[in-house]
Structures are given as C-alpha cells and as structure tokens.
Amino acid sequence: IKDCKGAPWRKSGEAMDIGTIVHDTISEFHGEEIKFRENDDEFSSKEARIWFEKIIKKEKKDRKLKAEFVKKMQNCISAFLEWREEAEFVIVASEFTVYSDTNKYAGTVDALGYIKGKLSLIDYKTSSSIWPEHDLQAVSYQDALNEMYQRKQIEIDEAVNDIYIINFNKEGALDKKKVENHREALAVFLGLKSAFVANQIWESATKLPKAQNN
Helix, strand or coil, rough: CCCCCCHHHHCHHCCCCCHHEEEEHHHHHHHHHHHHHHHCCCCCCCHHHHHHHHHHHHHHHHHCCHHHHHHHHHHHHHHHHHHHHCCCCCCEEEEEEEEECCEEEEEEEEEEEEECCCCEEEEECCCCCCCCHHHHHCCCHHHHHHHHCCCCCCCCCCCCCCEEEEECCCCCEEEEEEEECHHHHHHHHHHHHHHHHHHHHHHHHHHCCCCCCC
C-alpha cells in the first residue's frame, strides 16, 4: 500500500486481498476526514458509517464481488468504526513514509492521530491475532518518526510516545494493544536488522562462482 493506493481494486473477485483493501479504504477515509477538518467540520460516527457503506456498495457492484468477500470487508470496517468511536480518534496524517537516517531503514505509518487527546502512532492489522513481531515494526516506525521530528523534517506538535496496534479481523472481532517496552523492542528490531544485513553480505561473499562452460 506504499506506492499503489487503490491498485487492489483493479483486480477482481477473490484475487484481491481483503487486508490490503481494508487498509486502502481506511486510508482514503482518513484523507476525507482531513479534508473535512480543513473546512472546520468533522465526520460524525453516523457519517463515517454511511461513507463506508457507499464505498463498499459501489465496489461490490463495479467489481462484482462475492457476498462472502463483501461480508468480511464489512466486518473489518465495523470493527474499525467501533474502535474509532471508542478511542475518540482524531486523524492527523495517514499513510506517510518515515525514515531513520541513524539506523538506515524506512517504513510507512498507517495513521498518526490523537487518542483521547494524546498524539499516538497507529498500526492497523487484519490478522488472526496481534503477534509479538508487530510490536517491533510499530516501535521502529515510532523511532524513525521521532528522529524526523527532532531533525525538524516533519511538522508535528510533539514527539510521539504512545503506540497502538489495532487489529480487526474478517469475523469482525476487534483486538487492540498499547505497545510497551519500546526501548527493548527497538533493540530487538535493530539486532534482527543487523543480522539480516550481515547475512546478505556473508551470502554474497561466499557465493561460489558459476562454472565456466568449456
């Protein structure tokens, strides 16, 4: 979803990935929210639900999506809307790239916004569960974002301390987690990154030359 927003819609039926579609649709919705705020307006819970219903209805008709596929999409969106209202979430930015010049990695933040008045980084998932490795990814994004903030490469009001992973699965279950132990998680992420890079260098250095044809 970094470089091809909306692209999954151009596929048909079961070839599409529900998780990617849900991410893209929520990102589009966040964009609409930001436009509304520029006009001193906000999406109410009712207006948000109506917006998603129209989008899903249109895509079902245009792409001839199967009922089962649409139902799973609706389940994910319903869980997202439940969380949005419960968290009193106010979007600031969506789907933007962060880069750590110090540690040489980049990633895409799903959403940055206020949860009950506190600036937070949000990582959306549509998995069967929230897994430990999700913490590592989210913490790496936070570290890169705060590095950019310190370097004045991004305009936000303050450094981001809170990270949430929000998982809405295809059965409509909502699972949410506030990530703790940021320092330890970042250390694990950087260690794994270093091991991956070292392994690539080692494999390249030890690769046997191809046999020459006589």
